[in-house]
Structure formats: C-alpha cells, structure tokens
Amino acid sequence: MDTRIDFYPTHNHEGFKLRHGKPFPFGATLVPRGVNFSIFSKHATSCTLVLFKKHANEPMVEIPFPNSFRIGNVWCMVVFDLDCEDIEYGYRMDGPFEPNVGHRFDKSKILLDPYAKAIGGRDVWGTKPDWDNIFQHRGRLVFEDFDWEDDCPLEIPMEDLVIYEMHVRSFTAHPSSGVKHPGTFAAITEKIPYLKELGVNCVELMPVYEFDEFENSKPNPVTGEMLYNYWGYSTVGFFAPKTGFAATGRFGMQVDELKSLIKELHENGIEVILDVVFNHTAEGNELGPTISFRGIDNQTYYMLTPEGYYMNFSGCGNTLNCNNPIMRNMVLDCLRYWASEYHIDGFRFDLAAILGRDPWGVPLPSPPLLETLAFDPVLGKCKLIAEAWDAGGLYQVGSFPAYGRWAEWNGKYRDDLRKMLKGDMGMLGAVAQRLQGSPDMYEYSGRGPSASINFITCHDGFTLYDSFSYDDKHNEANGEDNRDGGNDNHSWNCGWEGTTDNPDIIALRKQLVKTALAVLMLSRGVPMILMGDEIGRTKNGNNNTYCQDNELNWLDWSLLETNDDLFRFSKNIIAFRNAHPVLRYHEHFHNADLVGSGCVDISWHGTQAWKADWSGTSRAIAFMLCGKHAKGGTVNDDRIYVAINTYWDALDFELPTPPKGAKWHVAVNTSMPSPEDIYEFGMEPELGNQSNVLVGSRSIVVLVGK
Amino acid sequence: MQITIKPEGDIGIATITGEIDSRTAPQAQGELMPVIEKFNKIIMDMTEVTFLSSAGLRILLLIYRQATAKDGRVVLVGLSEEIKDTMTMTGFLKFFVVAESLENGLKALA
Numbered sequence: 001m002d003t004r005i006d007f008y009p010t011h012n013h014e015g016f017k018l019r020h021g022k023p024f025p026f027g028a029t030l031v032p033r034g035v036n037f038s039i040f041s042k043h044a045t046s047c048t049l050v051l052f053k054k055h056a057n058e059p060m061v062e063i064p065f066p067n068s069f070r071i072g073n074v075w076c077m078v079v080f081d082l083d084c085e086d087i088e089y090g091y092r093m094d095g096p097f098e099p100n101v102g103h104r105f106d107k108s109k110i111l112l113d114p115y116a117k118a119i120g121g122r123d124v125w126g127t128k129p130d131w132d133n134i135f136q137h138r139g140r141l142v143f144e145d146f147d148w149e150d151d152c153p154l155e156i157p158m159e160d161l162v163i164y165e166m167h168v169r170s171f172t173a174h175p176s177s178g179v180k181h182p183g184t185f186a187a188i189t190e191k192i193p194y195l196k197e198l199g200v201n202c203v204e205l206m207p208v209y210e211f212d213e214f215e216n217s218k219p220n221p222v223t224g225e226m227l228y229n230y231w232g233y234s235t236v237g238f239f240a241p242k243t244g245f246a247a248t249g250r251f252g253m254q255v256d257e258l259k260s261l262i263k264e265l266h267e268n269g270i271e272v273i274l275d276v277v278f279n280h281t282a283e284g285n286e287l288g289p290t291i292s293f294r295g296i297d298n299q300t301y302y303m304l305t306p307e308g309y310y311m312n313f314s315g316c317g318n319t320l321n322c323n324n325p326i327m328r329n330m331v332l333d334c335l336r337y338w339a340s341e342y343h344i345d346g347f348r349f350d351l352a353a354i355l356g357r358d359p360w361g362v363p364l365p366s367p368p369l370l371e372t373l374a375f376d377p378v379l380g381k382c383k384l385i386a387e388a389w390d391a392g393g394l395y396q397v398g399s400f401p402a403y404g405r406w407a408e409w410n411g412k413y414r415d416d417l418r419k420m421l422k423g424d425m426g427m428l429g430a431v432a433q434r435l436q437g438s439p440d441m442y443e444y445s446g447r448g449p450s451a452s453i454n455f456i457t458c459h460d461g462f463t464l465y466d467s468f469s470y471d472d473k474h475n476e477a478n479g480e481d482n483r484d485g486g487n488d489n490h491s492w493n494c495g496w497e498g499t500t501d502n503p504d505i506i507a508l509r510k511q512l513v514k515t516a517l518a519v520l521m522l523s524r525g526v527p528m529i530l531m532g533d534e535i536g537r538t539k540n541g542n543n544n545t546y547c548q549d550n551e552l553n554w555l556d557w558s559l560l561e562t563n564d565d566l567f568r569f570s571k572n573i574i575a576f577r578n579a580h581p582v583l584r585y586h587e588h589f590h591n592a593d594l595v596g597s598g599c600v601d602i603s604w605h606g607t608q609a610w611k612a613d614w615s616g617t618s619r620a621i622a623f624m625l626c627g628k629h630a631k632g633g634t635v636n637d638d639r640i641y642v643a644i645n646t647y648w649d650a651l652d653f654e655l656p657t658p659p660k661g662a663k664w665h666v667a668v669n670t671s672m673p674s675p676e677d678i679y680e681f682g683m684e685p686e687l688g689n690q691s692n693v694l695v696g697s698r699s700i701v702v703l704v705g706k
Numbered sequence: 707m708q709i710t711i712k713p714e715g716d717i718g719i720a721t722i723t724g725e726i727d728s729r730t731a732p733q734a735q736g737e738l739m740p741v742i743e744k745f746n747k748i749i750m751d752m753t754e755v756t757f758l759s760s761a762g763l764r765i766l767l768l769i770y771r772q773a774t775a776k777d778g779r780v781v782l783v784g785l786s787e788e789i790k791d792t793m794t795m796t797g798f799l800k801f802f803v804v805a806e807s808l809e810n811g812l813k814a815l816a
Contacts, residue, residue, distance in 0.1 A: 083729060146797075180791070186794075251759065253760055256798075257795050257796050264797075
C-alpha cells in the first residue's frame with residue numbers, strides 16, 4: 001500500500017510537508033505518515049493551522065491552508081511526519097468582525113478544533129492555568145485503537161436499569177475514599193465492587209467532556225475558598241474527555257483511562273450513560289472568552305438575536321444552534337463517536353428542550369435533531385434520555401418529541417413523591433400515577449412506563465437526607481447570598497433545621513430516606529438514585545453545589561459505617577426490585593386480569609382492603625401487584641402488597657387475602673429499626689396476623705404473598 | 707532507548723533501557739518484531755525502562771498481539787510501580803503476565 005501516491009507530500013511550508021487532505025472526518029485524524037486536519041467554516045475568508053510543541057507558549061509553525069486545499073466550506077490538509085504525541089494544534093480564522101450580523105472573527109485568537117479528541121491546557125485538576133498563554137485549550141491527537149476485546153454496550157432493557165447518578169470527581173475525591181488516585185476515572189474502577197454490592201447496573205456520569213474548572217472561578221467572598229466551575233455543565237470540547245478527571249491526564253492518556261473504566265464497568269454488568277450538555281458552550285455571551293465556535297463560525301453555531309446578541313435559553317449566556325444542520329451533524333458525529341469509540345450505553349441530554357428549538361428559538365413540532373438521533377443506526381441501541389425542559393421556560397415532561405426512543409427525567413415524579421413523603425394532603429391521585437410509570441403522562445402518546453426516569457433526587461437540589469433535614473436551602477457558601485438554587489424543594493426538616501444530635505429526629509430522617517428509596521424501587525419505570533443517597537449523604541442544605549470542590553460535593557465514605565443501616569436497606573431494596581420481575585415491565589398496567597389469574601394486575605387498597613381512599617385528606621394508600629402478570633404474564637412472580645402511610649400516626653391496614661395456598665411475608669417495614677426494616681430475598685418472615693398489618697407513621701410496608 | 711536481545715533456551719529475552727515514546731517506538735517495533743518471529747516465548751525485561759508513553763504502551767500491546775497470533779506468550783519483567791500503575795489505569799496491564807524478576811519470568815514461561 002506504500003505505493004499509494006497520497007501517502008506522499010505534494011507541498012512544503014517552512015519544511016513541513018503537506019498535501020491536500022480529506023474533508024471527512026472532521027477533526028484531526030491519524031493517516032499513514034501524517035495527520036489529516038479538517039475543519040468547517042462557512043464564513044471565514046482564510047484558515048491557518050497552528051501547531052505547537054506540547055505545552056509550548058509559542059507556535060512551532062503556522063501553516064495557512066492553500067486555497068486549493070479548501071473544498072466548499074471545509075479546509076482540509078495532511079501534514080506529514082508529525083510527532084503525534086508531542087503536538088498540540090489549533091486554528092486561526094480570518095473573516096469579518098460584524099457582530100450585528102453575527103460574525104465575530106478575530107485572527108489574533110488561536111481556536112480549539114470543535115472535533116478535538118483530546119484537549120490539553122487543564123491537564124491536572126485544579127492546577128492554576130497560565131492566563132498569559134495565548135492558547136488555553138489545546139487540541140491533541142489520539143490513538144483510536146483501544147483494544148476492547150469482546151466488550152460491547154450491554155443493552156440492558158430500560159425497565160431493568162437501576163441508574164446511579166454520579167460526579168466523577170465527587171465520587172472518590174474525599175480522603176475517606178481510600179483510593180490510589182482520588183477523583184479520577186481510575187478511582188471509579190477501584191470502587192466497582194461497591195457499586196456491585198449496592199446493586200446498581202448503570203452509572204450516569206455528570207459531564208465528562210472537557211470543561212474548564214476555572215471558568216468564572218472566584219474566591220468565596222466570605223471564606224476565601226476558591227469556587228470553581230465544578231460540576232462541568234459548560235463544555236469546552238464535545239469529543240474529548242475531561243483531562244483533569246484522568247489520573248493519567250498528565251501523560252495524555254485520558255482517552256485510554258476512560259475507555260478502560262468503561263470496559264471494566266461493562267465486565268461487571270454496569271452500563272455507562274453520559275450526561276451531555278449540547279445546549280450551550282463555555283464561551284458565554286459577548287463578554288465571554290473566544291475558545292472555539294465563536295471564532296470559527298459564530299453565526300452558524302449559536303442562536304443569535306436579529307441584532308447579533310446571544311440568545312440565552314440555557315441560562316448560561318449562549319445557546320447552541322442545535323437545529324442548524326451543521327450543529328445538528330456535529331451532535332450526531334459526537335454521539336456516534338462516543339457510542340462507537342467509547343462503547344457508551346446511553347446519553348442524558350441536559351436542558352434537552354433546547355434541542356427542539358429552531359434557529360430563532362421557536363419550539364419545533366418535529367425537531368430534526370431529535371428525530372435524527374432517534375433513528376440513527378449507530379445510536380440504534382443507545383438509551384436517549386432528555387431533561388425535558390430548559391431555562392427559557394419550555395417544559396416538555398410528558399410531551400417531549402420521543403419518536404419511540406426518548407425517555408425523560410420525570411420531574412413530576414420527583415415533585416409529587418417529595419410532596420407525598422413530607423405528608424402533603426391531596427397527593428394520592430398523582431402519586432398513584434407516578435407509581436405506575438405515569439400513564440397519565442405517557443400512555444396517550446403510546447409511550448410505555450420506561451419513558452419515565454423516576455427519581456426523587458438528582459445533582460440539582462437537595463440530597464435525599466437533606467430533603468428530610470432542611471425546610472429551606474442554605475447556599476451561602478456559593479457566594480451569592482443564598483439567591484441561587486431552586487426554592488421549590490418540597491422538603492421537610494423533621495422538626496429541626498439541619499444537623500442535630502436528637503436521636504428521634506435522626507431516626508425519623510433515616511426512616512423517611514428508606515421509605516423514599518422503597519417507593520422509588522417499587523415504582524414502574526426506571527429508577528435513578530443520586531450518588532450517596534444510599535448512605536445518607538448531606539450537602540449541609542446546599543441545593544446548588546455546582547461550584548464547590550470540597551466536602552459539600554465529595555462523597556464521605558465514612559458514612560458507610562455511620563449509616564450502615566441505610567446502606568443495608570439500600571442494597572436490599574435494590575435487590576428486591578431485581579428479584580421481582582413484576583416490578584419491571586415496559587408496558588403500562590391494564591387494571592384488568594388479562595392472564596386469568598383471578599386477580600387484576602394492579603389493585604388499589606387503603607386502610608380497608610379493596611377500598612382505596614382517594615379523598616383529599618387521605619394519607620394512606622396501598623396497592624397490590626399480581627405476580628402472575630409479571631412481564632405480561634410470561635413470568636411467574638410472587639404477589640406483592642405495598643402499604644404507604646404518610647400520616648403522623650400508625651394506621652391499621654386491612655389486607656386483601658393472599659393467593660390461595662400462600663401467606664403474606666414481611667419484606668419491608670421502614671418503621672422498624674434495622675435489621676427488621678428489610679429482609680433479604682428468601683428470608684422474609686411470615687406475617688403473624690394475615691388479615692391486618694400495622695403501618696407505622698411516615699413509613700412503608702411491603703408484603704410478599706408466597 | 708536501547709534494546710538488547712539474548713536467547714535463553716527457547717525463550718527470547720529483550721532487555722529495554724530508557725523511554726519508549728513516539729520518537730523511539732518505531733525503533734522498538736523494528737527491533738522487537740524479529741524476536742517474535744524467532745521465539746514463541748518472550749520476556750521483556752523493563753527494569754531499566756523509565757517511561758512509557760501512549761505510543762510505548764501500544765508497542766507492548768502490538769508485541770502481545772503478534773505473539774499470541776502465533777500462539778506465543780509474553781511476560782513483562784521488572785515494571786516500575788509507576789509504569790505498572792499507568793498500565794493498570796489504561797487497561798494495558800491485564801493483557802500481560804507480569805513477573806517481578808527475570809527468574810520468575812523464566813519460571814512463568816517454563
């Protein structure tokens with residue numbers, strides 16, 4: 001093959017040997033003897049490739065693309081004989097600076113390739129950058145030859161997932177984690193046994209695309225402690241993993257380290273979903289830095305007002321122009337790249353309602369981007385999960401354009417469950433829908449319960465323990481006088497705001513945490529738990545810790561001992577879900593006996609059997625699932641009876657009779673102290689009185705008829 | 707970087723000194739490939755290797771893949787803690803049999 005003439009240069013620039021490149025793929029691609037550089041700009045008048053030695057302040061060479069190397073709006077060039085481990089690259093684009101029509105070209109800036117697959121400049125987390133450096137985020141070349149052996153995405157059915165939402169750095173940054181390289185991808189690998197013991201089979205990683213933790217970083221006005229862009233919901237490069245999350249980032253091996261983590265997770269039966277932020281970039285508004293898109297083709301990549309200002313549906317200064325075909329293709333290229341090169345199992349789209357807006361910000365009835373992703377062959381088995389709202393007021397939970405593929409973070413599940421758990425009246429009708437996978441929201445449009453990602457907590461808002469420890473947010477540490485963060489927390493402090501030594505209050509909080517986790521695991525749909533909720537993690541009442549690189553975000557592993565009862569409960573309630581197929585199905589309930597079992601698939605009860613009290617003052621509800629209806633009647637499971645009491649006193653629930661020949665056994669009773677709060681599968685004791693059960697205040701009882 | 711090769715019975719021992727990175731990788735590949743052709747059992751003595759870059763890791767895996775393609779076996783000897791750590795985190799270590807010393811390496815291939 002060495003005889004191919006395109007393996008040899010045709011041009012020369014200051015000793016660098018060149019030839020005409022290929023327009024596809026965009027980005028920098030290793031080709032025989034060289035690197036193919038390809039970049040789009042519709043409005044630039046010229047383009048220059050800028051090459052640096054790794055970490056160098058000044059460029060090694062600047063190579064203007066000869067005009068003959070441009071095809072349409074794509075500049076492409078092969079540069080031969082580069083040391084691919086020692087090169088960083090960027091571009092200069094010349095063109096008009098006419099903000100009123102959307103152009104902001106500035107050839108004094110060196111621009112990051114939007115398709116850069118590795119990015120230098122923030123190699124080690126928290127290392128203060130040299131702000132005088134003319135090139136802050138530096139494209140690097142990567143080998144795309146990772147040896148996956150037999151690995152492939154796991155394709156676990158949606159209804160069988162238990163998602164664990166986590167932040168890479170927060171999971172192990174705390175000294176108590178005991179890992180070798182705290183806060184890194186590699187450290188998660190070390191903690192896989194913990195995830196397995198807990199029983200989750202999917203981790204959803206908060207943003208792992210390269211971001212700048214120093215974006216808008218500032219000292220806390222009160223404590224002087226540095227506040228960062230910590231969570232990372234502000235992307236610098238969509239194709240590159242966060243270098244500072246890799247222990248090997250300083251060696252430029254972040255790509256291999258993340259792939260290795262994914263391979264290990266897969267080997268242990270755990271899927272990986274990435275939280276992706278395609279609604280805006282780290283460039284902010286007109287006052288923000290020019291990193292990449294703004295200088296390459298501002299008018300193409302961003303939604304602009306007629307006067308050329310940035311539209312701000314993200315609340316973060318700018319809005320990516322997701323339904324412009326160029327941007328749409330970039331999102332598609334990006335997701336295909338992560339699905340194929342990184343074996344990612346699914347994606348959760350931050351503020352996804354933006355992805356359904358046209359270039360002028362108007363919500364589209366059939367958004368081409370959402371349709372494209374739903375029908376894409378490479379993404380054909382990936383989970384697609386929308387955060388179905390945006391900061392511009394578009395709220396599409398229940399109505400997000402789904403194309404038979406898209407699931408949603410069900411914000412209504414969170415709100416309704418929280419209100420019920422703290423004892424609000426009038427919630428039972430709504431909660432009954434949530435428990436069933438929200439058929440009121442999804443069934444009319446033909447979407448099954450797996451469209452509903454059920455969650456009570458996520459990174460935004462209180463932790464589960466804080467939901468029962470604080471009436472109000474306490475965000476002073478964020479340096480904005482407690483103005484930031486949501487106010488609709490639907491939380492209750494159990495009688496004392498914040499930390500207390502009062503054993504009764506602590507016991508009640510734990511009981512409510514257990515009750516909440518139990519309801520979540522018993523609901524049809526896809527449960528998601530927030531990192532640390534399984535061991536009573538607290539953020540001291542802060543409900544918006546996006547900027548905190550400290551104990552407010554770091555998981556304190558000593559809670560595993562302090563709250564060993566919570567951990568025991570958490571892993572057993574997850575195991576309970578996994579053991580009972582009747583809880584996990586992709587179709588809605590029919591409220592009928594379709595399999596001839598003599599019992600409807602789901603029936604509703606109250607303190608009286610077969611008589612649910614739906615009145616506005618009721619705080620007691622029970623439901624029963626017929627095991628013979630499991631998985632549409634194809635699998636035989638036990639009958640399951642669940643009684644929820646959110647009243648402040650214990651209530652006696654009359655029980656429906658168990659199936660013939662079976663007895664009720666106690667699986668869960670959250671009003672009991674550990675270890676009688678939950679029994680391992682197969683160890684459930686028989687209920688003494690088979691006709692009634694006393695359900696303690698603010699607790700849940702789960703019986704198994706077998 | 708330097709590589710010396712010496713046979714020990716049916717085992718080929720390649721002793722590598724210095725750094726394997728993108729600059730030295732082609733040389734390493736050029737000198738190690740003949741070892742694979744000649745021997746089915748190979749020891750790579752890495753005691754004097756001070757740094758392995760991404761390209762260096764790939765040379766090791768290339769050797770492993772070529773060797774196993776002809777039913778050969780590769781043992782790495784004398785990895786420094788840092789190199790071992792890096793290889794673990796990037797997923798390269800698990801392909802290899804690792805021995806602390808040359809003697810153990812020889813035993814592993816016996």
